[in-house]
Amino acid sequence: MQLLEGKVGFVTGAGHGQGRTHAVRMAQEGANLILCDICAPIPQTQAPMATYEELEETARLVEAAGGQVVFGIADVRDRAAVQAIVDKGLAKFGSVDVVSANAGIWKPTPFLDIEDDEYDAIVDTSMRGAWNTCKAVVPSMIANGRGGSIVITSSAAGIRGQAPWAHYAAAKHAVVGLMRSLANELAKYSIRVNTVHPTGVATFMGMQPVVAEMVEKEPLFLMGAANMLPIDVIQPEDVSNAVVWLMSDQAQWVTGVALPVDAGNTNKP
Numbered sequence: 001m002q003l004l005e006g007k008v009g010f011v012t013g014a015g016h017g018q019g020r021t022h023a024v025r026m027a028q029e030g031a032n033l034i035l036c037d038i039c040a041p042i043p044q045t046q047a048p049m050a051t052y053e054e055l056e057e058t059a060r061l062v063e064a065a066g067g068q069v070v071f072g073i074a075d076v077r078d079r080a081a082v083q084a085i086v087d088k089g090l091a092k093f094g095s096v097d098v099v100s101a102n103a104g105i106w107k108p109t110p111f112l113d114i115e116d117d118e119y120d121a122i123v124d125t126s127m128r129g130a131w132n133t134c135k136a137v138v139p140s141m142i143a144n145g146r147g148g149s150i151v152i153t154s155s156a157a158g159i160r161g162q163a164p165w166a167h168y169a170a171a172k173h174a175v176v177g178l179m180r181s182l183a184n185e186l187a188k189y190s191i192r193v194n195t196v197h198p199t200g201v202a203t204f205m206g207m208q209p210v211v212a213e214m215v216e217k218e219p220l221f222l223m224g225a226a227n228m229l230p231i232d233v234i235q236p237e238d239v240s241n242a243v244v245w246l247m248s249d250q251a252q253w254v255t256g257v258a259l260p261v262d263a264g265n266t267n268k269p
């Protein structure tokens with residue numbers, strides 16, 4: 001029995017990085033998928049956003065893993081756009097059961113230098129993005145009456161303060177409040193809501209040149225030193241395994257949990 005057999009999943013930020021590995025892993029476990037990505041640059045971050053071709057490649061990989069797929073462009077900051085892709089998926093598959101609110105952007109900037117437009121872009125993508133994702137999926141999940149699981153991607157920066165990215169850490173803490181509140185409010189519908197908190201991950205976000213520059217300038221930033229277990233950065237598939245478990249019935253009584261996938265990062269002395 002596959003972990004997500006018969007389920008329909010929705011993944012935001014699925015063009016590359018963790019969103020892609022979550023989608024592929026979910027398909028390997030029997031899910032059909034609805035995928036979206038912004039597929040356009042966001043000027044307030046240095047990491048490259050996915051292209052439409054990369055989103056198509058994720059869709060191809062999902063199909064190769066045995067899943068059917070509906071995909072399209074949607075900026076998670078745009079509620080109507082997120083609703084439109086979810087509705088397209090609902091029209092094809094009839095339900096959304098398991099959800100990865102994964103899209104996020106990050107930029108290291110000292111607090112005093114953060115301009116309003118950068119604050120808006122970082123906070124809106126993580127916080128409003130998770131909000132819009134939940135708004136788009138929860139009504140049909142309740143109407144279907146078969147419960148479900150929502151996993152919001154936070155960060156080690158959603159458990160403890162980090163520098164210099166106060167806007168990112170604030171937004172990643174905020175989604176924990178959203179998660180805990182929805183876990184309470186939606187439990188009566190058997191809809192579970194949890195967050196995952198990765199340490200540095202080997203994706204475009206985690207491996208962009210600015211990270212290497214910071215390591216050079218500030219040895220304390222060294223990710224190897226930041227983790228308790230002997231690993232510099234973890235792989236996106238490591239996070240996907242936790243996400244899929246939280247989505248699966250193996251975690252049927254797990255809700256309201258902030259799960260670190262952080263090689264001990266947030267528990268180090």
Ligand SMILES: NC(=O)c1ccc[n+]([C@@H]2O[C@H](COP(=O)([O-])OP(=O)(O)OC[C@H]3O[C@@H](n4cnc5c(N)ncnc54)[C@H](O)[C@@H]3O)[C@@H](O)[C@H]2O)c1
Nearest residue numbers: 013016017018038049050075076104200201203204205206
């Ligand atoms: N990489 C890390 O070190 C790390 C660590 C902890 C948490 N995270 C979190 O993990 C999640 C995934 O990040 P990643 O490591 O895969 O980064 P990534 O930059 O490789 O991928 C992010 C994906 O999200 C998409 N995206 C960004 N903004 C979007 C928007 N407004 N609407 C729709 N799609 C959008 C991008 O196009 C891209 O495909 C993010 O929430 C991030 O904050 C990452």
